[in-house]
Amino acid sequence: MRHLLSIDDLDRSGLEQILDLSERFIEVTHRDIPKVPALRGKTVVSLFYEESTRTRLSFETAAKRLSADTMTFTVGSSSVKKGESLRDTVQTIEAMGIDAMVVRHGSAGAPNRITEWIDAAIINAGDGCHEHPTQALLDVLTLRRRRPSGLDGCRIAIVGDVRHSRVARSDVLAFTALGAEVTLVAPPTLLPESLEGWPVTVSYDLDDVLPNVDVLYLLRIQLERQGEALFPSLREYTSRYGLTAARAARLPADALVMHPGPMNRGVEISAEVADGPASLIAEQVANGVAVRMAVLYTLLGSGGPVA
Amino acid sequence: MPESTRATRAQNTAEPIAAPPNIRGAADEFVLRTEVLSADDLRRAHTRIAHEIVERNHGADGLILVGLHTRGPAIARRIAAAIESFERVTVPVGTLDVAFYRDDIGLRAVQPLGATEVPVDIGGKVVVLVDDVLFTGRTIRAALDALTELGRARAVQLAVLVDRGHRELPIRADFVGKNLPTREAEDVRVRLHETDAVAEDVIELWGPAEAAHLETRPDGGGPE
Numbered sequence: 001m002r003h004l005l006s007i008d009d010l011d012r013s014g015l016e017q018i019l020d021l022s023e024r025f026i027e028v029t030h031r032d033i034p035k036v037p038a039l040r041g042k043t044v045v046s047l048f049y050e051e052s053t054r055t056r057l058s059f060e061t062a063a064k065r066l067s068a069d070t071m072t073f074t075v076g077s078s079s080v081k082k083g084e085s086l087r088d089t090v091q092t093i094e095a096m097g098i099d100a101m102v103v104r105h106g107s108a109g110a111p112n113r114i115t116e117w118i119d120a121a122i123i124n125a126g127d128g129c130h131e132h133p134t135q136a137l138l139d140v141l142t143l144r145r146r147r148p149s150g151l152d153g154c155r156i157a158i159v160g161d162v163r164h165s166r167v168a169r170s171d172v173l174a175f176t177a178l179g180a181e182v183t184l185v186a187p188p189t190l191l192p193e194s195l196e197g198w199p200v201t202v203s204y205d206l207d208d209v210l211p212n213v214d215v216l217y218l219l220r221i222q223l224e225r226q227g228e229a230l231f232p233s234l235r236e237y238t239s240r241y242g243l244t245a246a247r248a249a250r251l252p253a254d255a256l257v258m259h260p261g262p263m264n265r266g267v268e269i270s271a272e273v274a275d276g277p278a279s280l281i282a283e284q285v286a287n288g289v290a291v292r293m294a295v296l297y298t299l300l301g302s303g304g305p306v307a
Numbered sequence: 308m309p310e311s312t313r314a315t316r317a318q319n320t321a322e323p324i325a326a327p328p329n330i331r332g333a334a335d336e337f338v339l340r341t342e343v344l345s346a347d348d349l350r351r352a353h354t355r356i357a358h359e360i361v362e363r364n365h366g367a368d369g370l371i372l373v374g375l376h377t378r379g380p381a382i383a384r385r386i387a388a389a390i391e392s393f394e395r396v397t398v399p400v401g402t403l404d405v406a407f408y409r410d411d412i413g414l415r416a417v418q419p420l421g422a423t424e425v426p427v428d429i430g431g432k433v434v435v436l437v438d439d440v441l442f443t444g445r446t447i448r449a450a451l452d453a454l455t456e457l458g459r460a461r462a463v464q465l466a467v468l469v470d471r472g473h474r475e476l477p478i479r480a481d482f483v484g485k486n487l488p489t490r491e492a493e494d495v496r497v498r499l500h501e502t503d504a505v506a507e508d509v510i511e512l513w514g515p516a517e518a519a520h521l522e523t524r525p526d527g528g529g530p531e
Contacts (some may be wrong), residue, residue: 024419034408
């Protein structure tokens with residue numbers, strides 16, 4: 001594997017290999033000195049055309065714990081402001097000598113394009129409404145750690161703005177590749193125009209789905225899209241699709257709740273559910289570092305036989 | 308799956324590295340040369356190494372045995388059991404994975420083989436690293452680095468079942484089951500019932516079929 005652009009780059013055994021490797025890195029991150037020399041001398045640059053807290057910091061922490069050098073490129077303080085093109089920007093960065101580039105961009109497919117321009121390993125950290133593969137990897141890792149039997153037969157409902165969610169797209173691929181049954185729950189306006197080829201079932205009624213899920217995965221309502229009138233009001237959205245405490249009480253006793261962050265507390269998830277015992281949200285963030293260490297190590301270090 | 312010291316040279320990979328099909332042929336077929344140690348020999352070797360470790364360290368207090376994946380942990384547990392049987396002291400046993408410390412990351416598929424779990428603080432203790440076969444010394448070099456991250460041991464010693472020579476680094480074993488002269492192209496194949504799904508433990512020497520008639524060069528040897 002040269003790049004990680006989509007979960008589709010990995011088959012089931014490739015996914016499992018990255019998850020197994022992540023387990024080793026979780027152990028490393030719990031040590032007194034949570035650092036190994038595996039990627040000494042490698043340089044990882046993060047190139048973020050969209051804002052991000054957890055993903056960028058998580059990748060940088062991962063790179064540092066592997067002893068790689070890191071550079072950060074944020075559009076706000078760069079020559080992009082002067083009109084430099086994406087191509088010129090990445091070629092300029094590559095000329096400084098880098099081994100991997102972590103890219104977040106507002107346009108779907110931007111990371112793929114970059115692979116045609118430079119030789120570094122490219123990791124997609126979110127491209128438009130397309131994919132966010134490392135989020136999906138950390139989600140399946142978090143779930144797998146809670147379900148020793150694996151994801152086979154696990155009933156997962158993904159709730160919210162599926163249409164604009166790169167997380168949903170990557171998660172559907174990863175969850176189903178590992179044998180889970182995925183249901184998308186959203187008003188029709190927040191579902192993609194066509195679900196042809198998606199290995200999922202669809203529901204418009206969260207209350208209907210609640211008693212029959214093992215995992216409820218809530219997506220962030222993208223408040224910046226409010227102007228598009230995809231639903232009447234936030235209040236109405238919450239009343240039909242928000243995970244309130246009352247709804248959480250109707251979940252099966254051992255059901256788990258996940259959210260990719262950042263959360264809109266009180267909109268798609270109530271604060272008490274987010275901080276409650278069923279919530280895996282903090283674990284998701286913690287596991288993000290280990291998963292990204294596994295991805296960086298696989299692309300830059302192991303030369304391993306991942307698909 | 309067959310693991311050999313050839314794989315050990317390339318590090319104890321879980322999977323022996325497959326040669327590209329075009330250079331694989333009859334000439335690459337390996338045949339059994341000789342049995343190096345039988346199950347009984349191994350049992351005696353464990354017992355003797357256990358006695359030597361205790362003798363060298365004037366007792367078993369403050370000792371920790373740390374096995375290197377994949378077979379080191381099983382061997383370390385056997386040695387610990389032997390020490391307990393005659394010394395009445397329980398020696399802690401840990402496991403160490405050295406993948407992230409190797410010097411050939413990026414040159415080949417270096418994957419971790421197991422968890423690193425050392426149950427006690429190694430600070431001020433005597434750590435005995437335990438592995439099945441000592442070959443180039445590169446695994447031990449990586450293990451010394453990995454161990455340093457866990458604390459400052461008072462001393463580090465090395466116990467192996469077979470020393471087959473061909474060192475590439477200035478490393479030697481303190482406790483050796485058997486010194487075995489080998490040729491570089493040969494494999495020392497270790498099978499233990501804990502790790503290899505065999506009924507009976509055995510260590511064998513395998514070599515390329517076409518060279519079976521050649522004399523083994525006695526440049527292997529053990530501790531210099």
